[in-house]
Amino acid sequence: MAESADYVPIAEIACAPARARVFEQGWQSWSPTGCYPGDATSPRPSSAQIAASCFRFDRPLPESGFQGEGLIVIDPGDGGPVRAWSAEEHSAEVPSIRVRALADRLIVSSLGAVRETEHASLPSALVAWAEEVATGAGVREVRPLGPGWSSWYGHWNKVTEQDIADTLVHAERLELPLEIVQLDDGYQTAIGDWLDIRPGFGSLEAVAKRVTDTGRRAGIWLTPFFVAADSSVATEHPDWLVRGTPAMREWDSDIAVLDVTHPGAAEHLAGVFRSLVVTGFSFFKIDYIYAGAHPGGRHADVSGHEAYRAGMRIIRDAVGPDSTVLGCGAPMLPSAGLVDAMRVSPDTATVVHHKSGDVSQPSQHGARLAGAAREFMHGRMWVNDPDCLLVAPRVEDRAGWADHVASSGGWRCSSDRLADLDEWGAARTRELLTPSTGLA
Template identity: 55%
Template sequence: MRFDEVGEISCDPRRARVFEQGWQSWSPTGTYRIGDPAPRPATPLNQILCYRPDTPVPDGSYQGEGMLAVDPGDGGPVRLWSGTGPGGIPSVRLRAEDGRLVVSANGPVAETPYDGGIEAALAGWADAVAAERGPRPIRAAPPLWCSWYGYWDKVTESDIATEIALIRRHALDVDTILLDDGYEAGIGDWLVDRPGFGSTAATADRIRGAGKRAGIWVAPFLVGAASTLHREHPDWLVGGADAGHMWDQDLRVLDVTHPDAAEYLAGVFQELSWQGFTHFKLDYVYAGALPGRRHADIHPEDAYQLGLRLIRQAVGDDATLHGCGAPLIPSIGHVDIMRVGPDVAPYVQPKSGDISQPGQLSARLASQAREFLHARWWVNDPDCVIVRPGVEEREQWAAFVAGSGGLRGASDPLGALDDWGLATTRELLRPAAMAPTLIPAEPAR
């Protein structure tokens, strides 16, 4: 892939810093001192799942997706390069060479100087992108409870009933109850309930009967190799697209440019909407922007946006679309809420050491670095509050969520909380802020 030089910088090497904007929700993002290593994938699978799959970063370089900003550290303005014009989102690289910093890109970019440091530059850039791309109106995002971190993929309709009763008993301020992964028979077979789960339709009725909004998790562009969809409709898949390996199976990509696949996708969301779900957590949606052979010859990012439009048309403008594992810039104008970091976990350090992977440190670093996007492009989602006994450093994670302006979601089994955990959950269940917020930058690790 060709990268052309677009600028060079003289700097104070002791003070210069670079901001890398990651490609999607789970991609590490942050500010690094020139010469310090930035996070890179620990495995080829992580490159697919959490980074920009088709644009790995050469050793000794920094890379921002759609934008890269440099504070030269000499008192001069921050210099920010960002993509311009139609077409795909460019990658922007920085490398040190012969005492200078060289910037290159694989697509059209423009340079903009900003005074006031990197934080001010990022806010100014986000405002400019919003003016150009037109995000959806920022709407109130009330707190929710999510099944994932308590019940994982073994959740049942009965578990949801239990949590509804506990929410009522403790008078918790929960607006939406989100049924996460585990209800479906297969990845891609969204309208077939997993044996032992119960019924999504009955679950939605139960949630609504309790006076709450019903939410559901879907990975709309993934097709698992073990699914009925994969077996019966191989012609609906993007040729040559490898979406990784999860759920003990290879993952393929639904080709939303194929008329029958598009009709299927719309039908899934129409049915879920008819069942009563109004909050849709769209996960692993990086898959929709992967390159490959499609029925229609369009850019992968255009195919991704087509898929989001199909979903929006199916569920209506009042429904909430909640992106996760999502390419950030192409999602502007399509989602109401966006996960801005990797998954949290009951532990602090990601087990592989790769901070694209689940862990409180991973979630905090990326979410904090992207706080400037909140209430400019969407409502940020830093991920759920988990504060039950046994969660490592639960006080620190709760304090981070408390300082964020974004979505508040609880995800403990409420019956597992001690007095401190219940009181903290109660305190943190507040609506998201309606205006941009700022968390002081934390040094990347």
């Protein structure tokens, strides 16, 4: 198959492709990432919607082979040097790098500027890349992150203030060393209206006070670049939305993207986060943030990449240096230096395999694959988030999933209804709720 005209051939590696190994870095948190035989094809999305939401929406994948975003590493499998191709400038637009197999060689091509380096092994190549990215992004220290609890998997979007109160009681009863209690999706009236509280939820102020009165940190979830079409923000300020973005539908709503280059939208975004800090929140899980890089018409003439970086800087400045920002559904390279912690896999689930077989979709299997492949980032670029610990009796292969969480040095965050834990689940949760470690 001929290479796309936009991709420029940059290298040929003489080898037996079946014996070679190719490490492919996915675009964002949920994108498949891993090491594969050189004659294989990396995982592909099972639908066009998933391609847009879990892969790189503006760079279609080839029918076969590989497409790394910002990084491809090849071990030829014959004792020759391991060769890596990565972005020349890690804060600039992320290049796509393709590999395709012929009978006796691998062909490497790129869309965007890349540079080549040689290494003694594939692990050393990955570590060198992570350290280089961190240095370029100004990451001086990756601070440990204390163990937490999230409302998501136990309460979904029906969470209430009382659920948080009950969790605090059960955490004391079970002697769980929680340092962070994070409220997830479900408190808001609409995506984008983060300070308008859903009837029946309770009070954000009361949640933050309940948590901080116990000496813990209060956390909260937002999708800061997503705006539901029926939200107050969208209906009252249509000029704050990016024009011409792909059609998206989540939470049973049509979804638009906030244009952070518009002065009014930028001040609104900063104001939301400043208000939440004043309320008492100091841990921010920001989700679906790939949306900030969507192409489209903006107030300022900038690329999606530049808009994303601008939006993340607004958030960082608003929450201040003492708060923690955890990225999820986040473009990996553009987030370096702008987040403290990073989801490095798709969501986990109570089941091992997703029914579609698509490893970008919520499942223990998909989360294990990408999480293990990206463990080298932990302690260098940020604190890895392998997703939440789930060990209640309803969870399929709960021991296996707990072992995966234990294998990561990253953030340990329970998300069971604590009242549902049996003796084994409570003991395993207590054992694993430790602070994140140093280098992987």
